[in-house]
Amino acid sequence: MTGRTAIILAGAALALPAAAQAAELNLICAADVVICERLTEEFGKTHPDISVNMVRMSSGEAYAKIRAESRNPQTDIWWGGTGDPHLQAAADELTTPYESPMQAELHDWALSQARVSGNRTIGVYSGVLGWGYNTEHFAAKGLKEPLCWADLLDPALKGEIQIADPNSSGTAYTALATLVQLMGEDEAFAYLKQLHANVAQYTKSGSAPVKAAARGEAGLGIVFMHDAVTQQVEGFPIKPVAPCEGTGYEIGSMSLIEGSANPDEAKIFYDWVLGAEVQSLMPEAGSYQIASNKAAKPSEHAIDPSAVKLIDYDFAEYGSAERRKHLLARWDAEIGGAASE
Amino acid sequence: MNADNRRLDRVLAAVALALLLLPWYRVRSGFFGLDWLAEVFGKPDLWPGLAQAAAGRWQFWPVLALIAAAVWLRLRTPSGPRRGRTLVWLGAAGLAWMAAQGLSIGTRGWNWSLLERTLGEVAGQPAFGAGAIVAGLFFTCLISFGKAERGALKGDAFVLTSIAVLILLVGVFVFYPILSIFIGAFQDFDGSFTAEGVLRNIVDPKIWSLACLGGGNCGVAWRTFFLAICTATASTLLGLAFALVATRTGFPFKKGLRLLTVLPIITPPFVVGLALTMLLGRSGTLTQWIEAATGYELGRWLYGLTGIWLAQVLSFTPIAFLVLIGVVEGVSPSMEEASQTLRADRWRTFRHVSLPLMAPGLANAFLIGFIESMADFGNPLVLGGSGGVLSTEIFFSVVGAQNDPSRAAVLATVLLGFTLSAFLAQRLWLSGRSYATVGGKGDGGTHALLPRRLSWPVVGVVVAWGSFTVVVYLMIVFGGFVKLWGLDHSLTLDHYIRAFGIDLSDGWRWSGVAWNSFWTTMLIALIAAPLTAAVGLLTGWLIARQRFPGKGLFEFLLMMSFAIPGTVIGISYIMAFNLPPIQMTGTALILIACFVFRNMPVGVRGGVAAMSQLDGSLDEASLTLGADSGRTLRRVILPLLRPAITAALVYSFVRAITSISAVVFLVSAKYNMATAYIVGLVENGQYGVAIAYSSVLIVVMIAVIGLFQVLVGERRLRRRPAPPSPSEAAA
Incomplete structure (x- = not known):
């Protein structure tokens, strides 16, 4: 046959x-x-x-x-x-x-x-965690340059920020763990709740926020700084920023x-x-x-780690399954529940 | 020697050779590579079945015993109903034993700890290979030959074997994977049983919450359901409008309308979503024009359910049109004329005669829109917003940082539940009513034009939507030639060169990044298309021409596989075919199997429809003249089925290239498919290359469809040219 x-x-x-x-x-x-x-x-x-x-x-x-x-x-x-x-x-x-x-x-x-x-x-x-913002967009709207984690809570930034969903993205989990180590767990979640008012979208992929910012679909994306640099080198009006309070890394x-x-x-x-x-x-x-x-x-474009204030990121602790599960569950309950449209 | 004995001898010889020569287990480096020949003596895993049994693998002994019993029967008992019954039992026992031992003994011994405790340790075994496949087919043949000897279906062994093999294939490639999903939901990744994941997920408010009724957020299941209803309604209505304009108005560009309907079918699914972001996103072209003209800020409305809905309606309206045009044309003009003779005006005729007669078409179009929307993966991925739909949630619960297979299984079950209920509801609603208006009597009338109060709005909607579609497609073409979308709109060929460059500096080298996945896609689509058409049409022939018990159920189960969304298929294939007894992940075979069994239902439908136009007396004439049923199929039926063959070939080829939801899970390093590669590009924001690649795919598909048409040729019924075939509608 x-x-x-x-x-x-x-x-x-x-x-x-x-x-x-x-x-x-x-x-x-x-x-x-x-x-x-x-x-x-x-x-x-x-x-x-x-x-x-x-x-x-x-x-x-x-x-x-x-x-x-x-x-x-x-x-x-x-x-x-x-x-x-x-x-x-x-x-x-x-x-x-x-x-x-x-x-x-x-x-x-x-x-x-x-x-x-x-x-x-x-x-x-x-790679160092930070963000990239669209300079043209910020200039056109008359927004002030965001240099610190605290600046992101400015109500003028409502609907401008994108960050990935830590359930699906390692980048966003690093951000979550960084904030917890930087501020303490309860304070970090209080911060994220306030930040939530400014977040337009929790993307699935880690580097998507800065790509959206590059094309003007968002104003600012919280990502690893090298992803922001890539967009900048490609010619988009993106400026990478390392937060002044200190930041984590992968x-x-x-x-x-x-x-x-x-x-x-x-x-x-x-x-x-x-x-x-x-x-x-x-x-x-x-x-x-x-x-x-x-x-x-x-590379001449690469971030110089000595110029950035880095926290002593505890990979063993925040990479462990229990800690991770706990933080993600709390994120789901307090932030994510409000996020799904 | 009679025919019963002759065919039994043939399969016995085949299985004996396989047991002596073919490696029973899967050869890791590839069976057809023949590398294994060199090391066959050193590695016991490469030995054929007989040697395995001699080496002490006790699970082979029953297989050998059953084959020996078949040989003994052949030599000792004359053919007849009594031997037939024993053969059926032998075959069934063989298949059951192979399945049982294959599922319980894995690579590292027992798969189930219960068996290990009761029966003690056992050596692990690899997946089934060539020898095992031949043995499985042998046992299947025993069943069908036994049935033939008992006189079932007039003792037609060809038909019986076809049915038995089809049932085996559908069982292995459709039902076994779906079953694996349910089992996978209760398994930890090391294989031990746990119900914890399912219990946690099945009550998750993120899936089932109905809070949006009270102003909160609804669960993903309800949002997907809501989206599917909206998409199905809109695409059915728009499809109806297009069909009415094409048949019942004096609209001048009907040819153009037809052309427009082909486009979305050959477009990789997420491309529409991509074009929409370029057009209507916050910094999209159209958005900026509107904002500049009105000063009103539009923002990010596109991201979320609205955007997905828009993209889906764009993609699925043409499919609804194709379903509906046949129905709208099929409503007999005499009915309408009768109504008008009885003094009903045009509106009343349309409302009370034409429209009710279109009900089956509307139900079909709605069902297709609903299922396609539920299964859509590409558009929600591009336009998803914060919350996803079921298909993307399934994807991210497998690949995301949460990697929770039991969540994926629960979500897949929910999705499957929705689509299957829609499918069943449609079957129930349409069964038992007659919509036939085309009878044997001559029917010379023409369709009444639409009532005027309807025709203007309908034409308006069609023109508006049609031009929107054209603009979206222009964006797609344009996007491939622009340097950086949203930033630098100077024209360039860079994207095409990066994707499809050819380096001639030292000989011929495919230097473009897309070539690798492009050739794989073409190879797999070209292998899958004829197989799909063959399996589909053979099944169609069985259903249309043969009577056997359980035919209704057989047909229903086959059609059901159409209602299984691609994401679910992808997940289930990964779960089912990654471990012995059947192991195909990382090969091209898994992709081919996926395409064949996913797209087969369309071939079946087309085959049944075309076959019902051919009078049964043709087959009978051939059979009376002494041809067997296989020969009749080959020499009489197939040449008359050319339009159906073309439709099945084209459909399966196009779907193999454009489908993404199942493929995303099944691609591997060696066999990467174009759509999976393009999704990677989109995720990385390389829109230019992604669009350039998609445009090339569209052009290639048009070329290959033309080629199929030429290869298969026209059906020649009589000297005058045949009327245009209804095969398009079947696709």
Whole structure:
């Protein structure tokens, strides 16, 4: 019957490309798609014998996929995205410990991830929480430049602010945890309740607020500052701001998946991507995070962490499942309940 | 030797070969890659079934025993009703045993801790592979051959086997995944049982709250329901207006109207939402014009239910039109003429004769609008606002930071509940009434024109909405050529070059970022389309031409899969096909299976409709002349079904390219689909490239649809050219 022939042909057609390649690497990339493509391309140039299958996901998506596949992993390595889900995966033992020879070249904050997780994850870049505002829009409306967390409560900013929903976005959870560490839990929720009056929308994706601000769909987006810088460099009238009271940060991380099919290739990628040469390329791809390799050349646009007042962010505590569940439940009850339109 | 024995010999030989030669389990590197041949002796997992049984995997022994029993029956008992009955039992037992052992023994031993406690440890096993598939088909054949020997359906083994295999496939690819959702709701990620997640979510006020009646916020279930009702109502009314204008007015641009209706079908779903933000968002083009002209600030009204509603009505009105045009045309003019002869004026005729006769079409259009709106994922993703709808909530409860599969399962069940109730309500409402007005008698009249008090407003609405659609599509074309939307409106080709660039510096290299997902999409859509058409039309033929017990139920269950929203399908496939016994995640097969079984109902409908136009005497003539039913299908029926084949091919091809809600869950590093890639671009704010990519997809789809038309060819009934086929309406 024709149906059977078609199935056989289909199967053969699908299997052919698979047969041609010897070594494979399945990479989940939880950063901007441009960076992900750049990484894959560069790795392909230096390692022509390994074919990389890259798929881009948000960090929440990546964790969900790896967890769903825990009994039968399809992924070898998970690069990028906020550190919390990486730590969570390490606590669930979904990822495997590896002590890279490159550790000596890294900043201490990158190694702190490895220390907390027993070498199951490691920092690859870091980003500082802040916001970006649309200067043209602010000028046209005669609004004052928002420099501190307290400035965001100005009633003139009603309907201008966007921030992601911490249930779906690691960025927004970092913001929530930062405010709690900065002000104390009850004060932080009181602050968020006041802020809620000014928030136009709680987006699903972490960097969406500043993209909306760039196009004038909002006035200001609370995001990681490197996302604001990207919009600024693209030519939008966005100015990144680091809050004057102090702010938190993320450590974008990388983990090897426990029980994966290609552990050796994954380790080659792991060591390669921690190198100074690769990390210096990142700004070209529009990624202005702070590199974890000490020798990496910083971009002129990147945020200088020494100029920002950083809090001592407690990754172990705020990355833990109980703390996270508690904060999210409270956010849902006090803020989110009022937000759903 | 008779035919019964001959076909039994064939399948017995096939299963014996499979047990001796084919690896029973799934080969990780790909079966057709043939890499496994080199290492078959070293790895026990690659051994065929017989070797597995000899190596001590006791779960194979019953399989072998059942096959041996079939061989013994073949040699010892002559064919006949008694052997038939035993064969049916053997086949059923084989399938049941394979399912039971496959579901209970996972990669790392027992899947259920209860079994481990009672039966002790067992070695884990990988997923079913080539050998197991052949064995499964063998047992299915035993059932149908046994039935044939007992004389069911005049002993037609081809028909019986088709039915049995279809039921097996639908069971595996439609019902097993849905079942997995319910099981997944009660499972922790390590596989242990817990009801905590379900209990917590099922009473969640964020889903069920009705507070909006008292001025608060309603739960997501009610908001989705409300949105779906609004979308279905608006798109049905607009579709009716378009259909009336096309058939019952002197409106001069009817061809243009038809063209307009094809556009949204071949548009990737979220593109409309994207164009709307560019047009009507806070800093959209139209918004700024209005604000400059009136000084009134419009703000962000687009984000939220209003915007989603607008985008959905734009997308689904043409589909309602396609459903309704056939019905509006089908109302027999004689009825209207009779009414007018009896002195009813045009308004009265329209109100009391024409409109009631259109009821089934209106119900169908409403149902489609309702289900499509419930299932829509792309537009709510782009225009969602703070609160989502069910389909996006499902997505974010899986992928978001909350990653709560039991919440996804509960939400999916709610969504499924809504769509299935709508489906059932429509079936109940329409059953038992007759709307047939086209009879055998000649019907030479023409349709009465619309009453004047109706025709002006209707034409006005149609022109307004039509021009709005045109503007939205112009935005889509334009958006691909503008440097940065909302900032720098100078024209550029950069987006196209970035997406579809070709580097010629050292040989031919596809340097554009879109090529990879583009080729995958084309390959998968081109494989899925003929398979969908084949499975759909075969099923249609069975339903229209064969009588078998349970046919009504069979048809109903098949059609039901149309009412399952894509998000639910995506989630359920991930849950069902990620672990043994059937493991397909990360392959192209899972995408193909998803498309085939999701789009098949349309092929079935088209097939049934077309087949009911062909008189049964054609089949009978062929059968009388000695052809079997397979040959009759191939040589007589298929050539007469060309319009239905084209419609099924086109529909499944287009849906494979434009669907997003299911695909988002099923793409992998190796097989990424265009729509999933474009959603990533939209999330990252790269509207230019996203729109450029979508425009290319639209152009490619138009080209391929034309190609299908040429390949399948016209049906030639008689010498004069055939009248335009109703196949468009089926799509």
